[in-house]
Amino acid sequence: MSAVAQVIDVNAGAEVEQELTDGFHLVIDALKLNDIDTIYGVPGIPITDLGRMAQAEGIRVISFRHEQNAGNAAAIAGFLTKKPGVCLTVSAPGFLNGLTALANATTNCFPMILISGSSEREIVDLQQGDYEEMDQLAIAKPLCKAAFRVLHAEDIGIGVARAIRAAVSGRPGGVYLDLPAKLLGQALDAAKGEKSLVKVIDAAPAQLPSPEAVKRALDVLKGAKRPLIILGKGAAYAQADETIRDFIETTGIPFLPMSMAKGLLPDTHPQSAGAARSTVLKDADVVLLVGARLNWLLSHGKGKTWGDAPKKFIQVDIEPKEMDSNVEIAAPLVGDIGSVVAALNNGIKSGWQAPPSEWIDAINARKEVNISKMSQRLLKNSTPMDFHSALGALKQVIKERPDAILVNEGANTLDLARGVIDMYQPRKRLDVGTWGVMGIGMGFAVGAAVETGKPVLAVEGDSAFGFSGMEVETICRYNLPVTIVIFNNNGIYRGTDTDPTGRDPGTTVFVPDSRYDKMMEAFGGVGYHVTTPDELKKAVDAGMDSGKPTLINAVIDPAAGSESGNIGSLNPQSVVKKK
Ligand code: ADP
Ligand code: MG
Numbered sequence: 001m002s003a004v005a006q007v008i009d010v011n012a013g014a015e016v017e018q019e020l021t022d023g024f025h026l027v028i029d030a031l032k033l034n035d036i037d038t039i040y041g042v043p044g045i046p047i048t049d050l051g052r053m054a055q056a057e058g059i060r061v062i063s064f065r066h067e068q069n070a071g072n073a074a075a076i077a078g079f080l081t082k083k084p085g086v087c088l089t090v091s092a093p094g095f096l097n098g099l100t101a102l103a104n105a106t107t108n109c110f111p112m113i114l115i116s117g118s119s120e121r122e123i124v125d126l127q128q129g130d131y132e133e134m135d136q137l138a139i140a141k142p143l144c145k146a147a148f149r150v151l152h153a154e155d156i157g158i159g160v161a162r163a164i165r166a167a168v169s170g171r172p173g174g175v176y177l178d179l180p181a182k183l184l185g186q187a188l189d190a191a192k193g194e195k196s197l198v199k200v201i202d203a204a205p206a207q208l209p210s211p212e213a214v215k216r217a218l219d220v221l222k223g224a225k226r227p228l229i230i231l232g233k234g235a236a237y238a239q240a241d242e243t244i245r246d247f248i249e250t251t252g253i254p255f256l257p258m259s260m261a262k263g264l265l266p267d268t269h270p271q272s273a274g275a276a277r278s279t280v281l282k283d284a285d286v287v288l289l290v291g292a293r294l295n296w297l298l299s300h301g302k303g304k305t306w307g308d309a310p311k312k313f314i315q316v317d318i319e320p321k322e323m324d325s326n327v328e329i330a331a332p333l334v335g336d337i338g339s340v341v342a343a344l345n346n347g348i349k350s351g352w353q354a355p356p357s358e359w360i361d362a363i364n365a366r367k368e369v370n371i372s373k374m375s376q377r378l379l380k381n382s383t384p385m386d387f388h389s390a391l392g393a394l395k396q397v398i399k400e401r402p403d404a405i406l407v408n409e410g411a412n413t414l415d416l417a418r419g420v421i422d423m424y425q426p427r428k429r430l431d432v433g434t435w436g437v438m439g440i441g442m443g444f445a446v447g448a449a450v451e452t453g454k455p456v457l458a459v460e461g462d463s464a465f466g467f468s469g470m471e472v473e474t475i476c477r478y479n480l481p482v483t484i485v486i487f488n489n490n491g492i493y494r495g496t497d498t499d500p501t502g503r504d505p506g507t508t509v510f511v512p513d514s515r516y517d518k519m520m521e522a523f524g525g526v527g528y529h530v531t532t533p534d535e536l537k538k539a540v541d542a543g544m545d546s547g548k549p550t551l552i553n554a555v556i557d558p559a560a561g562s563e564s565g566n567i568g569s570l571n572p573q574s575v576v577k578k579k
Pocket of ligand 1: 107108171231233237238259260261291293319322337338433
């Protein structure tokens, strides 16, 4: 939209009308032209009016209380939609707050664009001390996939186009776009402005694997006695759900989902090896990785977890550099997952032999033992609740509401929920991802609710919740269908630590018996305080049925958690003996 301005035509000496646009409008027009319909952010100098105008022009603008949470919402929007999620922040401190989310998005391969206002180049570059002075472009560069700055209004179209393409093409990731304050007010002839906009054609082009690579991979797979498919969040992101399901069901190969790939095929699928994880990782002889990296979450593809038997890896990934990152990849399949798995499907049309029944039987036997062990722990009706008895109730909730989105963070709350709560549909489990980072909770919950319109259940450790807890106000303000469960065990890992000197509370404990439910009530949402699995289930059902912002303070035994959940082994040990 442009403004009409009176401009004196000097040559003619008469007044003529010229239509003008400016930086503000060009940014908004460029985003709209590329189907970006939502902005997550925190208003302030110099982007307050940009948010206002974007809202007036029909873009949905969701204002948060802290940029990190806005950034996390944008990042998860990117994961859920394959379009870059946009986060808008003010300069220096707001930019830095958003940067954590941008770096996290990049690490997780989520497409996101962080747009930050910045101060005047002339002053920043001479380091003369501008308001919120910071060389933001230089700082963002090493922390994201690409970073751009636009200095002239006529370059906004190109700047936005480059940011979008960089975020979603190849391996997706975070992009930084720097918009100096002065740019936004720059005027430009409206027709010239409109012409300068760029519609990004085929932003994430298909990348087909070579026929040789497909043949090599199928030859390795056909030679397997104990094959395994590992699905990662790249497979969930690809939205090639049917193609992947086809391949798995036609081959009959057992599959193991990484955390955010759970539900791509239901966890209750007969071929799921989720309940026999240690066995399949140890005993498989050929492993096909689909959008999963052999990073710390898979013990780097070696060591005790993977056993002594020799293994061959086949890896499907859009990023060629991912191959051989940790161990030799016998058959690299570089391309987008949809195209690669379609090629594999095509390749097995001419014949495929199901994996040996000894392998399938061994997995099923192990699954049966583990599932029955687990179900006994889930049924315990202890007071106070432990993690398992509380999770038993939540497992049932998701079973009854398979299209709800589960957000999950914490230590024990995360590790145990991942194993206990079965997922039934793709892209329904959103969690701490590749870094295992705390603080994604409320940002992901808001982003998921806004993008999908589906009910969200956020299962949060009391510590994890603290990083983004103020966003309960945001959830209430936008009246989002988010139900939050806080597993309140009075602290980090456990609520039982003490200060040996007796002076202060222990370093890992919080105010005991806190009432997080009151936080939600403060902003007009609904709060519950529960102490049994039955009460918990009832409260969650009520929250999710009502669609109203709801927070449930679930009292968990302060002694129930273990140090750092499942990853306690990552803590360094002091060599000095305790006195
Ligand atoms: P997980 O943590 O679930 O194992 P990772 O984040 O480690 O998953 O791995 C995801 C992988 O998926 C990354 O290496 C990324 O390059 C890849 N990827 C993301 N999107 C696609 C896609 N559309 N096609 C192919 N590979 C993809
Ligand atoms: Mg805790």
